[in-house]
Amino acid sequence: MNFFKNIFGKYKKEIxxxxxxxxxxxxxxxxxxxxxxxxxxxxxxxxxxxxxxTLKYFRQILAENGWGNLDLKSDSKSLNSFLxxxxxxxxxxxxxxxxxxxxxxxxxANKGAILICSHQIKDLKLNEIPENLIILASSAQFVDDVSxxxxxxxxxxxxxxxxxxxxxxxxxxxxxxxxxxYGSSTKNLYLLVQEESY
Numbered sequence: 001m002n003f004f005k006n007i008f009g010k011y012k013k014e015i016x017x018x019x020x021x022x023x024x025x026x027x028x029x030x031x032x033x034x035x036x037x038x039x040x041x042x043x044x045x046x047x048x049x050x051x052x053x054t055l056k057y058f059r060q061i062l063a064e065n066g067w068g069n070l071d072l073k074s075d076s077k078s079l080n081s082f083l084x085x086x087x088x089x090x091x092x093x094x095x096x097x098x099x100x101x102x103x104x105x106x107x108x109a110n111k112g113a114i115l116i117c118s119h120q121i122k123d124l125k126l127n128e129i130p131e132n133l134i135i136l137a138s139s140a141q142f143v144d145d146v147s148x149x150x151x152x153x154x155x156x157x158x159x160x161x162x163x164x165x166x167x168x169x170x171x172x173x174x175x176x177x178x179x180x181x182y183g184s185s186t187k188n189l190y191l192l193v194q195e196e197s198y
Contacts, residue, residue, distance in 0.1 A: 030109035030142045037112025038191065042172025049195045051082075054136070058083055061134060061190050065099075073097035075122070079136060099132040105165075106149040107142045107193070113169035114191065115149045117162035126166060126187075133168070134190045138197045 027033065035045050046061075048054040062068070069086045079085070079101055106115040114135060121129055143149045146167070154161065170186045 030144055031139065034107050034109040034112055034142055037109070038107075038171075039112075041112055041169065042189075043112070044190045046190065046192050047195070048192060051194070051196075054192055054194045055083065057192055058134070061192075065132070067099050067132075071098050072101055073099070073130065074101040076101070076103055076120075079103060082136075096130075098130055099134060100130045101134045101136070104135050104137050104141065105153060107137055107191075108144075108146055108149055108167065109142060110145045111167070111169060113146075113167040114189075115146070115153075115165070115167050117153070117166070118164040119162050121164065121166075123164055126168070129187075131186075132188045134192065135168075136192050136194070139193055139195050140197065141193075 028036070035047075038045050046057050048057055062072075072085060074080050074083075074085055083101065085101065102116065102120045104114045104116050104120060107113075108115055114137075143152065150165075153165065168187060168189065171189045172186065
């Protein structure tokens with residue numbers, strides 16, 4: 001009796017260990033998939049649990065790059081308030097900020113890309129915004145693909161669809177040779193994702 005139990009027991013274990021060609025391969029959660037693809041492209045991904053950590057990481061990014069208030073631009077009142085940015089400064093043609101602080105619409109997992117629109121960059125093209133970007137997002141903004149993001153944008157802005165919808169997907173000049181990033185502008189990008197909404 002034990003003989004048959006051992007043979008059939010081993011056989012069952014071996015079947016379980018093998019991957020079935022009929023089952024879909026296991027996928028990482030969309031947050032992990034996004035982080036992997038985003039960092040492979042040269043983006044800098046920072047996750048924080050709360051507002052206090054986000055502010056700490058934001059200050060560390062500024063210190064690491066030697067950026068001060070005169071180097072930063074932000075058109076978002078909510079981000080300016082959240083990050084305690086001085087928004088009363090005026091920029092001359094001689095002093096254009098090297099870094100822009102933005103929010104975004106969605107974080108696209110299967111591309112490791114960030115979807116933005118006119119709410120963030122107005123009518124500017126990607127090559128018209130600063131080379132250095134710091135983007136703030138919440139963990140609720142992860143989506144599987146562009147199709148899901150566009151469906152959500154259509155639902156969210158049903159009455160007044162934003163214009164200038166585009167994705168940021170090139171973060172390393174050495175990797176810009178990919179035809180999918182053709183026509184996009186490479187950015188030095190920091191992404192701060194906060195667990196709770198900011």
